[in-house]
Amino acid sequence: MDTEALRSFxxxxxxxxxxxxxxxxxVTQQAVSKRxxxxxxxxxxxxxxxxxxxxxxxxxxxxxLPHARSIVAGIERAxxxxxxxxRALRIDVLGLRSAQAVVLHDYWRSHPETNLDVxxxxxxxxxxxxxxxxxxxxxASFRTVIDPDTLPPDVQMIRAFDSPLELLVGPGHPxxxxxxxxxxxxxxxxxxxxxxxxxxxxxxxxxxxxxxxxLRLDAAGPHFGDEVLLDTLADxxxxxxxxxxxxxxxxxxxxxxxxxxxxxxxxAYPLSLILPKTNPHPGLRGIITHLGSLPRLPExxxxxxxxxxxxxxxxxxxxxxxxxxxxxDSTGC
Numbered sequence: 001m002d003t004e005a006l007r008s009f010x011x012x013x014x015x016x017x018x019x020x021x022x023x024x025x026x027v028t029q030q031a032v033s034k035r036x037x038x039x040x041x042x043x044x045x046x047x048x049x050x051x052x053x054x055x056x057x058x059x060x061x062x063x064x065l066p067h068a069r070s071i072v073a074g075i076e077r078a079x080x081x082x083x084x085x086x087r088a089l090r091i092d093v094l095g096l097r098s099a100q101a102v103v104l105h106d107y108w109r110s111h112p113e114t115n116l117d118v119x120x121x122x123x124x125x126x127x128x129x130x131x132x133x134x135x136x137x138x139x140a141s142f143r144t145v146i147d148p149d150t151l152p153p154d155v156q157m158i159r160a161f162d163s164p165l166e167l168l169v170g171p172g173h174p175x176x177x178x179x180x181x182x183x184x185x186x187x188x189x190x191x192x193x194x195x196x197x198x199x200x201x202x203x204x205x206x207x208x209x210x211x212x213x214x215l216r217l218d219a220a221g222p223h224f225g226d227e228v229l230l231d232t233l234a235d236x237x238x239x240x241x242x243x244x245x246x247x248x249x250x251x252x253x254x255x256x257x258x259x260x261x262x263x264x265x266x267x268a269y270p271l272s273l274i275l276p277k278t279n280p281h282p283g284l285r286g287i288i289t290h291l292g293s294l295p296r297l298p299e300x301x302x303x304x305x306x307x308x309x310x311x312x313x314x315x316x317x318x319x320x321x322x323x324x325x326x327x328x329d330s331t332g333c
Contacts, residue, residue: 001042003075005035006068009047012036013065014119017054073137088117089283092129092141095120097226099163099246100142100271107290114283124197126274130155133274139281144201144272146306156277160291162268162303163244164261167191171256172237182264183213183302190216192232192239195223205269208304213267233257244269265300270307 012021012032022029040047047061057065093100101118108116119138121129126143127150133141134155148157167186169176175189196203196219210217223229226249232239234255243249243259251257273291275284 002035002038003071005039007072007075008032008035009039010065010069010072012048012055013057013061016056020054069137070135073135077136088115089140089281089287090117090119090138091287092119092121092132092138092143094142097248098142099244100160102246102248103161103291103294104287107287111286114286116283124200126201130274133276140273140275140284140287142271143274144270144307145274146201146204151274154277155274157272157274158288159307160271160273161294162270162297162301162307163246164297164301165242165267165269166245167240167260167262168233168243168249169240169258169260170233170236171258173233173240173258174237175240175260176258178260180261180263183215183262183267186240186262187214188216190218190239192218192220192229192241194219194221194229202269204306205304209267209302212302230255230257242267263298263300265302266298268297268301268303270303 008021008025008031011024012018015021015024018032018036019029022032025032036047043060043064045060045064046058047064048055049058091104093104095101096118104116104118108114121132121138121141123129126141126145129138129141129143130145130151132138134152142160145151145157151157167175167181175181175185178185193206196206206217206219209215229241230249230251233241234251234257245259245261249257273288
């Protein structure tokens, strides 16, 4: 089996577009298309369906992906074994528009010499990401295992940063004119967060958030993508959603969506970094230092209970934060 075809398939899946995969691999889009077509002929299945936005995995493609990723990772480890120091720092994020990806991009812009590979595993269960770190498929993952005692002995988890939440609404929503909101003001308003996956860290987060503030969180229906969510918000007078302050969303100007900070207390989503306990990639030290330099949140912050318990490893970020000025009203993390 052509290993370059496997590599093209994996990267096209992670990036969502053949052209992006071609740019990263240093070949033409036609070359990537031919490689994947040859792979599909060999397997006698279709791996992708083409859409206006790029490519999406078929069911056969979803079944094949973890095996292909494992093969590609094994090849990369073999190459690294004879060319130490040549491999990029590979970090998993929840999405390429997520706060974690934005923070990594900020770091890379100030350290362009860093050979950084940002990937999305597209899994909901953080234990799958832990397994990928343990196997060496990735060097680190922005995921949280709520019970750190269940981590394998050779994997650690450190607190990365806390991402404050904002309410995202359309122009017809009753709260659209607010400049800031407090959690009690959100009560009785429908907050739609589709696609909350069982066993995910965010399922536990939203469950505690709704309970602590008596919020009307609606997780009904599958998540058809950010575009559908934004379309719904733009046309609705009663639906809102929650987004991270650093998360990137793009919508047409005529949607006139509003991002409104939530304060007193600031509602924050805690983000952790999972990495090997011994011999981590040397590039991670700079990332951890950068995380420690991020502006702090206000004094009054709500976090879920599992994020307020002391954990081994938190001192790594805490030490990097030493002597950092406190931003009394910042919501920029």
